[in-house]
Amino acid sequence: MLSRPKSNSVINIIWNLGWPLLWGAVFSITFYELLEGPLDAENNPVLHRYFLGHPIAVATTVMFFVAMAALILRGINLLNQQLILSTLKLPKIKGQWKQADREQASELLTHAESWSQRIANSYPGLRLIGLLEMIRSTGSTSTLGEEMKYASERDADRQYEGASLVRIIIWATPMLGFLGTVMGITQALGDLASQQIGEDLNGAMQGLFSGLYVAFDTTAVALTLSIVLMFCQFMADQFETELLEGVDQLVEEELRGRFGGSDPADSAVLPAASLAATMDELVAAQASQWSEAIAVVQNHWQQWTAEQGGSMGEAMSLALVSSMEKQIELQRNEWQQWQGLLKENAQLLADNQEKMNQQAELLGRVMEATGEVASLEQTLNSNLNHLQETRQFEDAVISLSAAIQLLSTRISGGSKSLDLKGDGTNCGKAA
Numbered sequence: 351m352l353s354r355p356k357s358n359s360v361i362n363i364i365w366n367l368g369w370p371l372l373w374g375a376v377f378s379i380t381f382y383e384l385l386e387g388p389l390d391a392e393n394n395p396v397l398h399r400y401f402l403g404h405p406i407a408v409a410t411t412v413m414f415f416v417a418m419a420a421l422i423l424r425g426i427n428l429l430n431q432q433l434i435l436s437t438l439k440l441p442k443i444k445g446q447w448k449q450a451d452r453e454q455a456s457e458l459l460t461h462a463e464s465w466s467q468r469i470a471n472s473y474p475g476l477r478l479i480g481l482l483e484m485i486r487s488t489g490s491t492s493t494l495g496e497e498m499k500y501a502s503e504r505d506a507d508r509q510y511e512g513a514s515l516v517r518i519i520i521w522a523t524p525m526l527g528f529l530g531t532v533m534g535i536t537q538a539l540g541d542l543a544s545q546q547i548g549e550d551l552n553g554a555m556q557g558l559f560s561g562l563y564v565a566f567d568t569t570a571v572a573l574t575l576s577i578v579l580m581f582c583q584f585m586a587d588q589f590e591t592e593l594l595e596g597v598d599q600l601v602e603e604e605l606r607g608r609f610g611g612s613d614p615a616d617s618a619v620l621p622a623a624s625l626a627a628t629m630d631e632l633v634a635a636q637a638s639q640w641s642e643a644i645a646v647v648q649n650h651w652q653q654w655t656a657e658q659g660g661s662m663g664e665a666m667s668l669a670l671v672s673s674m675e676k677q678i679e680l681q682r683n684e685w686q687q688w689q690g691l692l693k694e695n696a697q698l699l700a701d702n703q704e705k706m707n708q709q710a711e712l713l714g715r716v717m718e719a720t721g722e723v724a725s726l727e728q729t730l731n732s733n734l735n736h737l738q739e740t741r742q743f744e745d746a747v748i749s750l751s752a753a754i755q756l757l758s759t760r761i762s763g764g765s766k767s768l769d770l771k772g773d774g775t776n777c778g779k780a781a
Contacts, residue, residue, distance in 0.1 A: 369423055370515060374416030381415065382408075399567060406530035406568045410523055414575040417519040421582045424512065428589055431472045435596050438474050440604045454608060455486035473597045477501050481605060494605065499632070502598055506636055509590050513583060520579045524651070527572025528658050534565025535665050565662070591636070 382402075389397055401411050441461055459482050462470070469475045484497050 366512060367515060370416050370420035373419035377415035377419060378412045400571050403567050404530060404564045406526055407571050410526045410572050410575060413519050413523055417516045417579050420515050421586055424586055428593055432593055434469055434472045435474050435600060451485050451491050452489040455482045458482050459486060473505055473593060474600050477597055477601050498601060502632060505594055516583050520576055523572050523576040527569040530568025531565040531658060531662060534562060535662060537564060538562055539669050
């Protein structure tokens with residue numbers, strides 16, 4: 351007896367989660383190896399700036415490759431199921447109009463046991479096996495139309511669940527971008543708070559710019575990658591929707607003509623026109639659900655963008671106002687210091703001018719004293735010359751006095767000798 355594959359099996363979980371993570375990791379490692387090799391920073395600075403500028407950008411890129419791996423695996427699966435859909439046919443049972451529905455369903459299920467696991471787990475394989483088991487268990491096709499409708503809805507739910515990982519990544523990627531925006535603004539404000547703007551204004555501005563680069567670059571990368579993922583998912587959903595419509599048509603062709611002749615209750619089976627209308631309603635309902643979901647996501651996106659833009663503008667305004675106030679206060683303090691220094695320098699210049707005036711006066715006095723010294727020197731020279739002449743005169747007077755004294759001495763000695771030899775008359779004549 352053929353057992354029906356379960357959608358929540360371990361294999362299905364590994365297929366929906368494990369393989370995308372594995373291939374996403376492989377794609378991410380390959381991409382960053384290319385950035386370190388042929389796509390180096392010198393030849394591709396833009397790629398290095400947007401994909402290696404911040405850990406948030408790296409995480410966003412890895413999530414993008416995981417989602418792309420999931421979409422690629424989903425696309426391969428859909429191509430495989432499209433091939434199965436184009437080739438899968440139930441065998442014609444000889445004398446099927448004479449057999450009961452239960453017997454026909456049993457024979458067809460016996461034939462389905464020869465199918466490969468790939469065919470049995472595909473959309474048409476699961477749909478046909480499920481409906482044949484229902485016919486075999488109930489022995490009637492009176493509820494075949496309702497079961498077909500239920501199976502179509504179940505496959506639509508399966509389609510929605512199969513893209514859950516990609517939807518989560520599409521939702522989380524912009525959130526990572528906004529997280530990078532918040533971290534970049536926080537980094538910019540932190541650099542402004544830690545820098546002495548008055549002492550290192552260029553360093554403070556460079557820190558502000560680097561933080562803003564992180565904020566805007568991570569947001570740009572996240573938004574770009576999420577848009578790419580949204581378009582890829584839309585194309586995959588359209589392709590899978592067409593595949594499900596083909597499965598509905600195949601089931602309708604294979605089962606409607608086979609069952610319904612052996613049971614009077616088969617008259618309750620819906621005609622083909624009613625089934626087509628039902629399918630149109632299902633497609634319209636699915637399209638309506640997708641439109642509502644996209645509208646809700648778009649509204650959330652716009653609200654989040656508006657809130658982030660407002661908070662970012664307020665944060666930047668506060669940061670700029672705070673930095674300008676600090677700059678003005680520092681310039682005011684520096685201006686006051688400069689004014690004090692200018693006043694001190696002016697006072698020093700005035701004191702130096704006064705001292706220079708005093709030195710000029712002293713220099714004038716020195717010049718006058720120098721003139722007086724010169725005249726005194728001339729007078730002294732004249733006096734010395736005069737004194738020299740006076741000394742020569744005194745020497746002459748002394749010599750003359752000595753001569754007179756000698757002469758007087760000699761004269762006095764001669765008079766005495768004369769008195770001894772003659773009388774007083776000769777003495778008186780001689781005198």
